[in-house]
Amino acid sequence: MAEDKALTPRSEDFSAWYNGVVQRAELAGYSPVRGCMVIRPHGYAIWELMQGALDGMFKATGHQNAYFPLFLPRSFLQKEAEHVEGFAPEIALVTHGGGKELEEPLVVRPTSEAIIWPIMADWIQSYRDLPMLINQWANIVRWEMRTRPFLRTLEFLWQEGHTAHATWDDAQRETLLILGLYRRFMEEWMAMPPVTGIKTEWDKFAGADRTYACEAMMQDKWALQAGTSHNLGQNFARAFDVKYQTEDGAHDYVWSTSWGVSTRLVGGLVMTHSDDTGLVLPPKLAPIQVVIVPIWKSDDDKGRVLDAGARLAKNLDADLRVRFDDRDTLNPGAKYYEWEGKGVPVRIEIGPKDLEKRQVMAVLRFSEDPKARKFAIAEDEVTARIPALLDEMQAALLAAALRRREENSYRGVTDYNEFKKIISSSGGFIYTGYCGAEECELKVKDDTKATVRLIPDEDFASDEVPDKCICGGPAETEVVWARAY
Numbered sequence: 001m002a003e004d005k006a007l008t009p010r011s012e013d014f015s016a017w018y019n020g021v022v023q024r025a026e027l028a029g030y031s032p033v034r035g036c037m038v039i040r041p042h043g044y045a046i047w048e049l050m051q052g053a054l055d056g057m058f059k060a061t062g063h064q065n066a067y068f069p070l071f072l073p074r075s076f077l078q079k080e081a082e083h084v085e086g087f088a089p090e091i092a093l094v095t096h097g098g099g100k101e102l103e104e105p106l107v108v109r110p111t112s113e114a115i116i117w118p119i120m121a122d123w124i125q126s127y128r129d130l131p132m133l134i135n136q137w138a139n140i141v142r143w144e145m146r147t148r149p150f151l152r153t154l155e156f157l158w159q160e161g162h163t164a165h166a167t168w169d170d171a172q173r174e175t176l177l178i179l180g181l182y183r184r185f186m187e188e189w190m191a192m193p194p195v196t197g198i199k200t201e202w203d204k205f206a207g208a209d210r211t212y213a214c215e216a217m218m219q220d221k222w223a224l225q226a227g228t229s230h231n232l233g234q235n236f237a238r239a240f241d242v243k244y245q246t247e248d249g250a251h252d253y254v255w256s257t258s259w260g261v262s263t264r265l266v267g268g269l270v271m272t273h274s275d276d277t278g279l280v281l282p283p284k285l286a287p288i289q290v291v292i293v294p295i296w297k298s299d300d301d302k303g304r305v306l307d308a309g310a311r312l313a314k315n316l317d318a319d320l321r322v323r324f325d326d327r328d329t330l331n332p333g334a335k336y337y338e339w340e341g342k343g344v345p346v347r348i349e350i351g352p353k354d355l356e357k358r359q360v361m362a363v364l365r366f367s368e369d370p371k372a373r374k375f376a377i378a379e380d381e382v383t384a385r386i387p388a389l390l391d392e393m394q395a396a397l398l399a400a401a402l403r404r405r406e407e408n409s410y411r412g413v414t415d416y417n418e419f420k421k422i423i424s425s426s427g428g429f430i431y432t433g434y435c436g437a438e439e440c441e442l443k444v445k446d447d448t449k450a451t452v453r454l455i456p457d458e459d460f461a462s463d464e465v466p467d468k469c470i471c472g473g474p475a476e477t478e479v480v481w482a483r484a485y
């Protein structure tokens, strides 16, 4: 039975641990197609909660959802030179359809700029049509060679925003609005606080003027690029001839942005909070927030605890996502094992002794103080207390993730030997001065596998930045280095 199989501890093999957590929580499974994954119901339920929260934030800021085709003619992709070059190695091409060779092969979208802009060109006539704020929830395909569930798969789910504006300033404002929105979602919902900033010139999205990113620290101190927001300038508007009539009657190309987060966030959630027992979920993204497990030995007890459990479930159900686990095919221990592995934040146990004492036992999936995980709650206080416990756990998870990020961030590093020592021992985010040369990064990557994650924005920049790069050259800017997924 799976029950006997312990997870590989994080400290021993983080990657094996990750796969174990995903399996035990039944988030995803492997598919007959190499590199593709099956998202199982529990994993999909987490994604749906993420979608709901993000979709609400997009709509609250004036964006609308639409849907564009899965295929794009190959010639479309070729219109923006950097874009096609950037995506060429990852393209899946359809050459046959209906038993015949196609006149023009179709690309399965790796991202949708090249199909959306030719269409939006027809939607946009004048400045009155701007800004155009569109989002799409969709699947995309990138032919990745090395894949891992949620983190990197051939096909994945995401949202991609595509917006058009009258000025560079407007497009830049939108790019930063979305970056801030992603950061807020990651902090408030995922309890996964990212560092935000701008990517280096060679690390930008193919075809963008500027790429901004959220980089979150996982428990192994590696960075996960969790979301990106691009100011595309007029590059795509020029490539696809997207013009509008300005207020004074002239014609100009629109300024555009694109931005996205994907099911990769589910992987980030796993790697931020989970422990050696299995999945840990922040309550806001837990498909089941409270599980009630009745405990009985005699038939007489059974009737009474089932009644009490059902009553409590009904009381909590109005505001929370509750599961009353009254299955009599599993003993309580097996149920605890299952729900802990699936990351349910609060477990309520009700046995005959609890009924006598007019109380229930609460067990928290996560607490900063391990000794405070299990305690009794008086029967008449349960409905008021549980929502507060969930809020506290949400806050405690964010605090723990923040503390871990800060404890493993190193600022003002100038000595390359010290840099190498940090990367090869504890790992972490290392803030240094940077000369700006790509070759410098390549050498560091060669030596240590660490890369420049981003140039930190004002919320994360150090008060004092060394005037030297770790290569010894003069520093142009500050950057954050880390090993990354």
Ligand SMILES: [Zn+2]
Pocket: 434, 435, 436, 437, 440, 441, 469, 470, 471, 472, 473
């Ligand atoms: Zn350098």
